Amino acid sequence: METKEHPTVEKKKIASDKCVVTGKGEWYFPLSDIYETPDNFTILIDMPGVGTDNISIDLRDNELVINGEVSQEAYTDEKVVYNEYNIGHYHRHFVISDAINRDKIEAKISDGVLSLVLPKAEHVKPRKIEVKTE
Amino acid sequence: MGLMKWERTGPLDSLTHIQKEMSDLLDILSSTPPMEGYASMEFPPIIVSANEEHVFVRAELPGIKIADLDIQVVDDVLTIKGERKSVAVTAKATYLRRERNYGTFARSIMLPEKVDIETVSASYKNGVLLVKLPKAAEAKPKQVVIQKA
Numbered sequence: 361m362e363t364k365e366h367p368t369v370e371k372k373k374i375a376s377d378k379c380v381v382t383g384k385g386e387w388y389f390p391l392s393d394i395y396e397t398p399d400n401f402t403i404l405i406d407m408p409g410v411g412t413d414n415i416s417i418d419l420r421d422n423e424l425v426i427n428g429e430v431s432q433e434a435y436t437d438e439k440v441v442y443n444e445y446n447i448g449h450y451h452r453h454f455v456i457s458d459a460i461n462r463d464k465i466e467a468k469i470s471d472g473v474l475s476l477v478l479p480k481a482e483h484v485k486p487r488k489i490e491v492k493t494e
Numbered sequence: 495m496g497l498m499k500w501e502r503t504g505p506l507d508s509l510t511h512i513q514k515e516m517s518d519l520l521d522i523l524s525s526t527p528p529m530e531g532y533a534s535m536e537f538p539p540i541i542v543s544a545n546e547e548h549v550f551v552r553a554e555l556p557g558i559k560i561a562d563l564d565i566q567v568v569d570d571v572l573t574i575k576g577e578r579k580s581v582a583v584t585a586k587a588t589y590l591r592r593e594r595n596y597g598t599f600a601r602s603i604m605l606p607e608k609v610d611i612e613t614v615s616a617s618y619k620n621g622v623l624l625v626k627l628p629k630a631a632e633a634k635p636k637q638v639v640i641q642k643a
Binding site: 365366367368369391392393394395396397398401402404406407408409410411435437438439440441442443444445447469470471472473 | 537538540541542545549554555556558581584586590591592593594595596597599606618619620621622
């Protein structure tokens with residue numbers, strides 16, 4: 361029997377002080393999933409309102425820094441009647457190890473979800489060890 | 495805790511101490527946590543706004559296929575139904591972290607004004623759903639002409 365899950369909502373958390381805050385608006389901590397396959401790690405991050413043009417992903421030393429900015433221009437002549445979520449930019453960073461092949465990190469964003477594929481370096485990929493017969 | 499001077503105490507002193515502790519506890523329990531104006535936290539979170547012509551309902555729905563969304567307006571109630579499907583992950587994948595969540599959802603909201611059901615439009619961009627509901631003619635502000643008697 362299949363049990364249906366229902367998504368829940370948590371209040372957005374303000375990003376930790378480590379982010380570089382520039383410009384207007386709050387910075388929030390987006391939710392993410394990380395999963396591992398034999399060849400790579402995938403990070404999925406929810407960033408509703410962020411498009412391809414307003415996202416920046418930087419790799420500095422061991423840190424992968426992700427900043428997504430949201431524009432609030434659409435609200436100019438509207439009066440907010442009821443509000444359940446905060447609109448703000450997103451910031452999150454991950455520390456990555458040598459197990460990642462840094463030259464081949466790929467990122468794409470679609471429908472407000474950023475997906476980062478971090479391929480594993482050759483030396484950490486699982487390999488089969490042949491047993492020799494003498 | 496530092497050293498305290500020992501004082502001879504009477505039998506009623508500890509009772510006053512207990513009384514103080516109890517009233518502190520009651521203070522903590524009776525003060526409600528700040529709600530910050532959040533009436534409910536249902537999925538998806540929404541923002542309702544309006545200008546003179548339209549009512550706008552925005553919802554944060556990252557990673558949803560338009561085909562999995564169902565939006566209906568009946569009288570002045572807007573219903574958003576849908577399913578957030580998890581990414582099809584191969585059997586060999588193991589989750590290291592899971593903060594996002596998936597599943598079916600449905601929520602209905604009462605609109606602040608009467609709307610023209612026929613011309614409601616919706617768009618989905620960058621994970622944000624925007625439903626644009628034109629106000630019904632009777633809900634729009636009307637200029638009243640004053641006549642000189």
